[in-house]
Amino acid sequence: MGQEKYVYDFDESSDGGKELLGGKGVGLAEMTGLGVPVPAGFTVTTDACRAYMANGKALPGGLEREVEEHLAALEERTGKRFGDDEDPLLVSVRSGAAVSMPGMMDTILNLGLNDEAVEGLARQTENPRFARDSYRRLVQMYGEVVDGIDAHRFEQALSDLKRERNASQDVDLTAEDLAELVETFKRIYRDETGTDFPQDAREQLARAVRAVFDSWETPRAQVYRRAHGIPDDLGTAVNVVQMVFGNKGDDSGTGVAFTRDPATGESGLYGEFLPNAQGEDVVAGIRTPQPLERMEKVMPDAFEQLIDTMRRLEEHYRDVQDIEFTVEDQRLYLLQTRSAKRTAAAAVKAAVAMVDESLISKEERRSSRWRRRVSTRPRARRPGRSCSTRTRPRSAGGRGRASSSSGGRRPPTTSTA
């Protein structure tokens, strides 16, 4: 009997589609195929997750070896080593089920950092502030997701430090402040778990993959599935993605956007952008993001690339896309694309506009595929998503995210850009 294959690189073909790779994994693979700038990486399939759940939380045989092989390929490709002290390869470990469950499951960024590697990264980039900022984020996310530490503990420590330093925003903290914050976060980690923050990158990765599988079964995810009629046995894929850094300084940033107005279907700029930040900041409400228009002023090249990429994605998917992106040193990277949920009226308007713009044909507009995708619940412009589906009162239990059926949601923002 041939060994099951559980891992696919983003540029490797598979016939499994969303059911196998999850929506996020398929999106990353398709964008890679289109030549859209996407960081390199690989997807551990939903098959592996189902096997894990069926085996009483034991990883299926061969999975660890496969992950190791794909990691080696990623190292080869990026010219960096995972666990290296001088110039470490860092990755994110991201959940992604076949059916989109926005913000319901877990993701960890900056995996691969430790006490040595953070100093290496600081030297390598000549940017100690950035290196320590990345490390404190890892300790917090890992603590929350893998060890179930209440996010409130980290958030409290951060706001205490800001108050002491008279810093109104995270970005006002210096490299020295962040070094201190890392120590505080590591102390919280030790307090809560009885062990030191794991220094071994491979141990971090192995535990993160399991934690993402486990996040399929959190009460929060179960409640969401019940409310949306999603079967419980689908499982999630896990995407391991080379990190790109929006928190390197003023030439970097992160954002979310719709390729057109999801509420009306009209073309235009609908999104938000946060300079010098990592992805989570946009949705966590830590700082007020700026409208996408602002990006044109501060990073015109990346903005132009973004507009061009959004158009290419609409051409390919023939549908309004909901995207996540990061700019590192003026270079754009796409981290996610998915079909945007729209009202019926907006879907019709978007289809008409896309016919006019020759992105889809009249026949396609009439097809059932288009009609099927119409959601019955209007969603506000993308930033509204952050309020309606992704705001996480991190102290609400579970793995530090909302665990109740309401998910701590606030009503959707209805303002237009």
Ligand SMILES: Nc1ncnc2c1ncn2[C@@H]1O[C@H](COP(=O)(O)OP(=O)(O)OP(=O)(O)O)[C@@H](O)[C@H]1O
């Ligand atoms: N390799 C990476 N480099 C830079 N940013 C990343 C990377 N991986 C993920 N991110 C960002 O981190 C944030 C969280 O990631 P992710 O998309 O996995 O979860 P989510 O957006 O919270 O929920 P959902 O599962 O609905 O997408 C996003 O803003 C994403 O763009």
Ligand SMILES: [Mg+2]
């Ligand atoms: Mg996402």
